[in-house]
Amino acid sequence: MAEQETAVDTAEEDDTELDRHRGDAILEAVEIADRDALTALLEPLHAADIADFLEQISAGERRRLITLWGDGIDGEILSELDENLREEVIATLDPSVLAEAVRELESDDVVDLIEDLDQPQRFAILEALEKADRVAVEQSLSFPEESAGRLMQPNVVRAPEHWTVGDAIDYLRAARELPDQFYHIILVDPRMHPTGYVTLGKLLGTARRTRLLEITEESFRTISVTTPEEEVAYMFNQYHLISAPVVDDEDRLVGVITIDDAMLVLDAEAGEDMMLLAGVGDESVSDRTLKIARQRFPWLMVNLMTAILASLVIAQFEAAITQIVALAVLMPIVASMGGNAGTQSLTVAVRALATRDLTGSNALRVVRREATAGLLNGAAFAGIMAVVGIVWFGLPMLGVVIAAAMVLNLVVAALAGVLIPLGLEKIGVDPALASGAFVTTVTDVTGFFAFLGLAVMLLL
Amino acid sequence: MAEQETAVDTAEEDDTELDRHRGDAILEAVEIADRDALTALLEPLHAADIADFLEQISAGERRRLITLWGDGIDGEILSELDENLREEVIATLDPSVLAEAVRELESDDVVDLIEDLDQPQRFAILEALEKADRVAVEQSLSFPEESAGRLMQPNVVRAPEHWTVGDAIDYLRAARELPDQFYHIILVDPRMHPTGYVTLGKLLGTARRTRLLEITEESFRTISVTTPEEEVAYMFNQYHLISAPVVDDEDRLVGVITIDDAMLVLDAEAGEDMMLLAGVGDESVSDRTLKIARQRFPWLMVNLMTAILASLVIAQFEAAITQIVALAVLMPIVASMGGNAGTQSLTVAVRALATRDLTGSNALRVVRREATAGLLNGAAFAGIMAVVGIVWFGLPMLGVVIAAAMVLNLVVAALAGVLIPLGLEKIGVDPALASGAFVTTVTDVTGFFAFLGLAVMLLL
Numbered sequence: 001m002a003e004q005e006t007a008v009d010t011a012e013e014d015d016t017e018l019d020r021h022r023g024d025a026i027l028e029a030v031e032i033a034d035r036d037a038l039t040a041l042l043e044p045l046h047a048a049d050i051a052d053f054l055e056q057i058s059a060g061e062r063r064r065l066i067t068l069w070g071d072g073i074d075g076e077i078l079s080e081l082d083e084n085l086r087e088e089v090i091a092t093l094d095p096s097v098l099a100e101a102v103r104e105l106e107s108d109d110v111v112d113l114i115e116d117l118d119q120p121q122r123f124a125i126l127e128a129l130e131k132a133d134r135v136a137v138e139q140s141l142s143f144p145e146e147s148a149g150r151l152m153q154p155n156v157v158r159a160p161e162h163w164t165v166g167d168a169i170d171y172l173r174a175a176r177e178l179p180d181q182f183y184h185i186i187l188v189d190p191r192m193h194p195t196g197y198v199t200l201g202k203l204l205g206t207a208r209r210t211r212l213l214e215i216t217e218e219s220f221r222t223i224s225v226t227t228p229e230e231e232v233a234y235m236f237n238q239y240h241l242i243s244a245p246v247v248d249d250e251d252r253l254v255g256v257i258t259i260d261d262a263m264l265v266l267d268a269e270a271g272e273d274m275m276l277l278a279g280v281g282d283e284s285v286s287d288r289t290l291k292i293a294r295q296r297f298p299w300l301m302v303n304l305m306t307a308i309l310a311s312l313v314i315a316q317f318e319a320a321i322t323q324i325v326a327l328a329v330l331m332p333i334v335a336s337m338g339g340n341a342g343t344q345s346l347t348v349a350v351r352a353l354a355t356r357d358l359t360g361s362n363a364l365r366v367v368r369r370e371a372t373a374g375l376l377n378g379a380a381f382a383g384i385m386a387v388v389g390i391v392w393f394g395l396p397m398l399g400v401v402i403a404a405a406m407v408l409n410l411v412v413a414a415l416a417g418v419l420i421p422l423g424l425e426k427i428g429v430d431p432a433l434a435s436g437a438f439v440t441t442v443t444d445v446t447g448f449f450a451f452l453g454l455a456v457m458l459l460l
Numbered sequence: 461m462a463e464q465e466t467a468v469d470t471a472e473e474d475d476t477e478l479d480r481h482r483g484d485a486i487l488e489a490v491e492i493a494d495r496d497a498l499t500a501l502l503e504p505l506h507a508a509d510i511a512d513f514l515e516q517i518s519a520g521e522r523r524r525l526i527t528l529w530g531d532g533i534d535g536e537i538l539s540e541l542d543e544n545l546r547e548e549v550i551a552t553l554d555p556s557v558l559a560e561a562v563r564e565l566e567s568d569d570v571v572d573l574i575e576d577l578d579q580p581q582r583f584a585i586l587e588a589l590e591k592a593d594r595v596a597v598e599q600s601l602s603f604p605e606e607s608a609g610r611l612m613q614p615n616v617v618r619a620p621e622h623w624t625v626g627d628a629i630d631y632l633r634a635a636r637e638l639p640d641q642f643y644h645i646i647l648v649d650p651r652m653h654p655t656g657y658v659t660l661g662k663l664l665g666t667a668r669r670t671r672l673l674e675i676t677e678e679s680f681r682t683i684s685v686t687t688p689e690e691e692v693a694y695m696f697n698q699y700h701l702i703s704a705p706v707v708d709d710e711d712r713l714v715g716v717i718t719i720d721d722a723m724l725v726l727d728a729e730a731g732e733d734m735m736l737l738a739g740v741g742d743e744s745v746s747d748r749t750l751k752i753a754r755q756r757f758p759w760l761m762v763n764l765m766t767a768i769l770a771s772l773v774i775a776q777f778e779a780a781i782t783q784i785v786a787l788a789v790l791m792p793i794v795a796s797m798g799g800n801a802g803t804q805s806l807t808v809a810v811r812a813l814a815t816r817d818l819t820g821s822n823a824l825r826v827v828r829r830e831a832t833a834g835l836l837n838g839a840a841f842a843g844i845m846a847v848v849g850i851v852w853f854g855l856p857m858l859g860v861v862i863a864a865a866m867v868l869n870l871v872v873a874a875l876a877g878v879l880i881p882l883g884l885e886k887i888g889v890d891p892a893l894a895s896g897a898f899v900t901t902v903t904d905v906t907g908f909f910a911f912l913g914l915a916v917m918l919l920l
Contacts, residue, residue, distance in 0.1 A: 056822035200660035270730030278807035293833040307796040328788035336767040347738035362516035373753040
């Protein structure tokens with residue numbers, strides 16, 4: 001297995017690549033129930049690719065594949081699976097296969113695996129673990145969801161501050177079981193407070209008699225068990241951390257978080273913001289139709305309310321529309337341009353808040369800049385639309401009306417796009433959530449009201 | 461400095477935290493030109509936080525701060541700066557300070573620093589480097605932009621395949637200069653082809669006589685110098701890599717990419733997709749107003765075209781609107797609901813394409829699922845709108861018209877939302893780019909045409 005994997009190369013026809021061709025072959029092997037062929041096709045793949053494949057096929061194919069492959073499903077594949085599918089797959093698995101699968105995982109992966117399962121499944125998995133692992137997992141689960149405590153690995157390589165490089169190397173050579181992945185030795189004082197860390201590279205490249213304290217890294221930062229995972233991901237990304245010690249509320253070392261876990265969180269958070277902005281919740285392509293329709297419904301309902309609000313504004317101007325039907329033809333343009341400009345500002349603001357580029361100290365400057373940019377583009381499109389209005393309908397005054405409404409709506413759009421997420425952030429709500437609905441409500445209402453209102457004043 | 465940093469803790473009042481209070485103090489020190497106070501405030505901060513602060517203040521404040529602080533600006537701060545600001549800051553710096561700043565950087569950071577600078581600035585920095593570094597940087601710059609060759613660090617720790625653990629440890633102890641950060645020793649065959657790698661943790665925990673080949677990692681994968689950085693980030697995230705060897709087109713080891721660089725790319729890519737979806741280019745909060753207005757203009761122009769197209773559809777039904785003004789009042793609701801539903805499907809599809817959860821093998825299933833979900837929500841909102849239409853305007857047939865138009869538009873929206881990005885991906889265009897404009901054009905035109913067309917057929 002290891003042999004096979006080390007020979008891997010990204011060039012040309014790759015034995016470990018999951019492409020369409022292999023996908024079809026796998027499904028065919030499942031179809032004709034050829035277990036040997038299935039195993040030969042799946043074995044060389046990375047667990048993450050197998051999990052992706054399971055997510056992409058239909059529920060029926062999945063069930064047949066898992067039943068046929070049997071004990072091929074290991075803990076790694078389970079941890080790579082989308083959480084929406086895990087319950088289904090775990091329910092399909094033979095209990096002995098499941099027990100075997102989870103026993104080979106590190107405790108932080110087990111935590112990630114079971115935290116979203118329902119009680120009986122969770123219990124079955126905990127039962128299958130060895131005592132020490134079970135205790136570690138249960139301790140981790142005692143921390144809030146999406147906190148550093150859930151992400152960390154309690155198995156930490158640490159050393160007293162007074163040790164030398166030689167002491168540390170001898171200790172590591174003698175250690176019976178080291179974590180699968182570790183990149184630092186964490187120094188602790190006698191009360192178990194972490195005070196610095198040394199990279200393994202430095203340890204290997206420094207004379208044995210050197211004291212560890214002399215070669216600690218500047219990047220050292222500790223994370224509290226209760227820190228939200230979003231904040232953890234931010235710290236890893238901002239400070240280029242590779243691993244960071246986690247401390248309890250008395251500042252004692254209780255675990256370590258490594259960058260691969262932080263990267264997964266960062267990726268998930270970015271996806272979440274994008275989805276929230278579009279009014280989609282925690283959705284995945286493997287979700288069932290009904291679930292998806294149900295999850296999107298509330299957001300569409302919110303949109304319906306705001307659309308009706310906009311229609312109520314239009315209804316106030318029914319008389320004007322009957323007299324000049326051009327108003328009905330042109331009014332969606334003003335609203336649509338406002339909605340688009342608002343979404344531009346909104347997206348920039350939400351992203352900047354997430355990456356902490358938009359803070360208290362530059363908020364005012366950004367708001368001013370957005371308003372000015374809105375004014376500039378508003379003026380440009382006002383000019384264009386004035387010409388369109390005059391040429392199309394031959395009414396110069398209509399050109400004036402649509403131009404004025406355009407400027408107004410684009411400025412309002414820019415302001416709403418940045419002020420609404422700033423306001424939501426201030427009151428502690430995710431700025432991506434529902435911002436879109438607020439912004440388009442503002443731009444629709446402003447657009448219709450300004451255009452139709454000015455038309456009544458200037459045209460009738 | 462190291463002492464100070466290792467004492468850092470996230471708890472309570474933190475000496476290294478950049479908060480509003482410290483920000484104000486820094487600006488005050490700049491105001492009164494108190495260099496000592498400024499240095500005392502900035503020194504304890506991480507380079508990334510200093511760069512963020514520079515991005516958040518105004519251009520004038522920035523210039524004064526840099527002039528006052530002088531040689532405080534180091535290479536790390538320059539690499540952390542947003543590329544839009546780098547040119548400005550570098551132009552402000554004293555040439556000797558700049559030369560000093562870049563000499564302390566690793567060559568991959570120098571590449572990242574200078575690749576977007578214009579020729580004279582780039583030349584000045586290259587001149588300041590030591591010969592070996594300059595050669596490494598120039599070689600890196602010979603690879604395509606946004607490729608693995610640009611991301612990699614050419615300084616690689618490698619070992620012949622036949623070495624034992626003891627050989628490797630002795631080699632590392634004797635090595636004169638090891639990279640700042642490295643996590644693996646890469647095994648190469650006599651022709652310099654990488655064949656596996658060993659983590660430093662394993663190296664430290666294994667008996668000296670063990671052969672390196674026996675303790676290589678399963679996760680080993682090589683990356684070609686020409687691989688796009690987006691693909692590199694995907695591989696690190698998908699396969700939980702910490703570092704990966706980079707090979708040239710003859711499969712020889714030429715460098716190594718580490719996860720911290722991949723994480724930055726992953727973060728940037730996610731932000732980019734979100735921005736593209738909203739019709740915003742490569743924009744940052746530190747950009748100037750004019751640049752922003754100019755960058756957003758083309759997208760708004762595209763939107764204007766599509767809005768005019770929708771208006772042309774409405775114009776075909778002027779007679780109907782004059783007869784039943786309720787049509788003008790209700791028509792934006794159908795269009796708006798379609799736009800929203802389309803954006804939901806679109807966002808899910810774009811994200812799933814980026815994370816490779818949507819592929820050739822499940823595209824058909826996802827399209828079918830979207831259409832069905834669109835039909836379900838379409839039916840639900842058709843019912844609601846039929847009631848609204850009847851109650852509001854007392855016209856049962858109007859209720860039927862809006863209901864039918866709603867079902868139709870929500871199904872079309874769902875289909876457009878997934879088929880358009882899939883189509884763009886197929887022809888090699890970024891599926892996030894311009895998808896939004898296409899989708900809302902489809903839903904606006906369908907919405908207005910279906911609603912007004914059915915009204916003419918059934919109501920007049």
